Amino acid sequence: RKEVEQDPGPFNVPEGATVAFNCTYSNSASQSFFWYRQDCRKEPKLLMSVYSSGNEDGRFTAQLNRASQYISLLIRDSKLSDSATYLCVVNYAGGTSYGKLTFGQGTILTVHP
Amino acid sequence: NAGVTQTPKFRILKIGQSMTLQCAQDMNHNYMYWYRQDPGMGLKLIYYSVGAGITDKGEVPNGYNVSRSTTEDFPLRLELAAPSQTSVYFCASSYPRDTTNTEAFFGQGTRLTVV
Numbered sequence: 001r002k003e004v005e006q007d008p009g010p011f012n013v014p015e016g017a018t019v020a021f022n023c024t025y026s027n028s029a030s031q032s033f034f035w036y037r038q039d040c041r042k043e044p045k046l047l048m049s050v051y052s053s054g055n056e057d058g059r060f061t062a063q064l065n066r067a068s069q070y071i072s073l074l075i076r077d078s079k080l081s082d083s084a085t086y087l088c089v090v091n092y093a094g095g096t097s098y099g100k101l102t103f104g105q106g107t108i109l110t111v112h113p
Numbered sequence: 114n115a116g117v118t119q120t121p122k123f124r125i126l127k128i129g130q131s132m133t134l135q136c137a138q139d140m141n142h143n144y145m146y147w148y149r150q151d152p153g154m155g156l157k158l159i160y161y162s163v164g165a166g167i168t169d170k171g172e173v174p175n176g177y178n179v180s181r182s183t184t185e186d187f188p189l190r191l192e193l194a195a196p197s198q199t200s201v202y203f204c205a206s207s208y209p210r211d212t213t214n215t216e217a218f219f220g221q222g223t224r225l226t227v228v
Contacts, residue, residue, distance in 0.1 A: 006155075034216070043203055043219035044156070087155060089217075100171070101146065101207070101217055105155035 003027060003102050006088050010108035017078045021107050023071040023088030033064055035073045036087040038106065044087055047073075078111045085109070115139050119204050119220035126194040126227045134189040134223050136204030144207045145187040146217065147171075147179065149200040156203065162187055194227045201225070 006023045013019050025033075033050040048055065050062040050071055061074040071088055088104035120135045138145065143164045148156040148171075158171030162181040176198060178190040187206075191198060201224050205217040 004155075043221055044217075045219070046216045049216070100158065100161055100169075101205075102158065102172075103148070103156040 002105075004088055004090050004104040006086075006104035006107050008105075008107070010110060012110045012112065013078055015078055015080060015111055015113055017111075018074065018076045019078060019109065020075075021073045021086055021088075021109075023073075023104055025069050025071070025088075025090045025102075027090070027092055028069065030069075030090045030092055032091040033062075033071050034089040034091075034101075035060075035062060035071075036089055036103075038085045038087055040084075044103075047086070075109075078109075080111050080113065083109055083111045117204055117206055117218050117220040119202075119223050121223060122221065123224045124226070126191070126225065128194060128196065128227060130194050131190070131192045132194070132225075134191075134202055134204070134225075136187045136189065136220060137185050138187075138204075138206040138218070139185065140206060140208065140218065141184060142206035142208040142218075143184065144217075145181065146205045146207075147177070147187070147189045148203045148205065149173065149198075150203060150222075151200050159189065159202075191225075196227050199225060199227045 035047040036044040037047045038044040050064045054063045059076045063072045085106040087106045090102050117138045146161040147159040150156050157173045160179040162168045201222045203222050204220040207217040
């Protein structure tokens with residue numbers, strides 16, 4: 001089983017749609033969680049951190065369920081500029097692995113007019 | 114503020130050649146990472162370092178070596194290039210003040226082709 005698994009996608013949605021991505025992680029020692037965005041042929045950039053209480057940043061909402069080892073990202077009112085690959089990232093903080101960031105394989109989102 | 118700088122941006126190697134991918138950061142981050150990304154795939158961790166003089170293997174370390182003699186630099190060495198090492202390589206750094214703040218900043222990547 002992969003350490004971090006994401007919906008395979010790709011997701012093709014019209015502008016204005018709401019889309020949700022899911023991610024599961026296998027190591028219960030994981031301490032912190034993030035969503036990164038990667039544009040074509042560019043480096044990944046932090047979209048948002050994911051907190052236990054859930055958090056929102058404009059049209060983006062992230063949720064964490066530690067019991068189920070599950071993370072989600074919801075995008076409301078999709079824009080053309082949201083088209084990108086979304087990467088789920090988990091930080092393990094056990095033993096000597098503190099600070100080791102592990103990435104999921106990514107989910108491709110295409111928003112069309 | 115340059116952030117994370119990788120060189121070169123592109124490189125073509127012949128099978129069996131060696132090269133060093135350079136990575137430098139000017140943010141005084143203690144954590145640094147090397148990832149590779151194959152087409153259509155996520156990032157796989159090659160090596161990482163939690164501080165000068167300390168390195169550790171990631172998920173796919175075979176065929177690579179690293180060193181961390183200073184806080185700023187974290188070069189990645191390929192000794193005997195193989196076609197399977199054709200990939201995009203990303204260097205990243207972070208400064209985890211606590212377990213909830215480990216945002217990683219990435220370089221622009223090195224596109225390596227081994228022929």
